[in-house]
Amino acid sequence: MKNMVKRYGFNVEASLPKVPNHPVESKEWLYGRTIINAVRVVMKAQDVQISIFGAENIPATGGALLAINHTGYYDFILGGIPAFVRGKRLVRFMAKKEIFDTPVVGSLMRAMKHVSVNRAAGASSMEDARKHIEAGELVGIFPEATVSRSFEIKELKTGAVRIAESANAPLIPLIIWGGQRIITKDIDRDLGRSHIPVFISVGEPVDTSGDPEVATQRLFEAMRTLLDETRHSYESQYGPFDGGEPWRPVSLGGGAPTLERAKLLEIAEKERRQAKRDAKKAAQAGGRRNPVTALIARLKKLIKK
Template sequence: MDNMVKRYGFFVEKDLPKVPLHPSESREPVYARIIINAIRGVLKAQGVKIYIFGAENVPTEGGAVFAMNHTGYYDFIVGGIPAYVRGKRLVRFMAKKEIFDTPIVGSLMRAMKHVSVDRSAGAGSMEDARKHLNDGHLVGIFPEATVSRSFEIKELKTGAVRIADSTNTPLIPLIMWGSQRVITKDIDPNLGRSHTPIFVRVGAPIDPSGDPAAATERLFEAMKTLLDETRQQYETEFGPFPGGEPWRPESLGGSAPSLERAKLLEIAEKERRQAKKAAKKAQGGRKGLLGKLRGFFKK
């Protein structure tokens, strides 16, 4: 990694040009000054080292859509770092509505201008994302929708290409690798001083125009190529690994489930959530009915 230098606490390529700070984003009191500094403190305490490749593809001004792979719960942190090393720009992530519904975290998410995604009413979320882009902001989207248990690229939703195309903004693939070693689904978290290396690679913009399905296929191929390149470099720099690691995909000799097995696990998880939600709703209905009956007999 001799070709890397530190910038704002992260490793970037030596030939990455320095740019002026973004005039407004770099000064946002909650996101840029409080949250980012807190994140940098946590990463430093953990000894996590983040290496950024292709950061020159991040625009220094104006809107853009970042289509990111999703391997773990640190992706919301790691995915914004390439923008930060480009003049301390900020990424507004599209995140599920449930996060915004929690009292403290929800307030912080709104203060950082992230986009709430209500999966039962997706049109409103897409419109909010378009407004951010038209206002010159960067928007981060996980087109796989949920964490990939296989650590391969899952089938992509078409929202990223449709949003980018309708706002005439760049659609930029972004790949993270190694963040699943810190915290992800189905694997014990490693939140101590782990010294985990994480790679982030930003690709060249993809054409989002035309048929959304065809454009999404172009995005899929670009993300897959970037992922393969990033994983190979990671293996070269930090391997060889003995094999059987739960954070490595089956294709590399790890014990993560295959794409097919991961899909079955995802379906089972969704069914459990729906059953739990239905049971809770039914219980609430029974309580409501009992309350009405008590009120009736008290009359």
């Protein structure tokens, strides 16, 4: 592993130049201080060993879009750390609308200026992200859309390329590896003080010009290459592992499902969720009976008495 030093409690490359704190983002009371400090306390309590590589690819000022792989539920925390070591910058994450609809969490998300993604109105979400970037902010997007159960890079949506191109901003791949060992889908969570190592690698900007499908393929290749490099370094540093671990992909001898199997599991999950929503709607519709029908039912009960 490269020569590393501590910065803000995280391991960074010794060659990473120090930059002044961002004049605005580092002073945000809720996100920049309260939430970030709380996250640092949690990471320290769990003794999560976070090492960051390539953080110099994140601009110290100005807007950019970070395209992040999605392997677990800590990605919204871990994906912002490389920006934090670059002058305490903040990342505005794109997250599904349902999170914003939650009373307390939704209020916090809006206060931190994260971006609500309404899949039924994707153009509006992309426009909001573009405005944040053009205002000089960093935006984080998960172009795989959902957690990859296989821990490989899934098929990417073209939204990341479209947003970065429209904002004339760098599209920067960012890979998280090891976070799935803490908490993810279908695997027992490990939230104790288990000293789990996590690698976060930041790549060079990807060319977004030309056809969005072609540019998205370039992003896919960049993310896949960076993922392979990061996993290789991780295995070299902390392996060899026994084999069959559920958090490791089949390509490394792990027990995670293949991309094909993971896709079937994702489809089944979507069908279960849709069935649950349909059942809920049916139950709500059943509770809103016609007033006359409700009155007749009430009279019948009174007559029986």
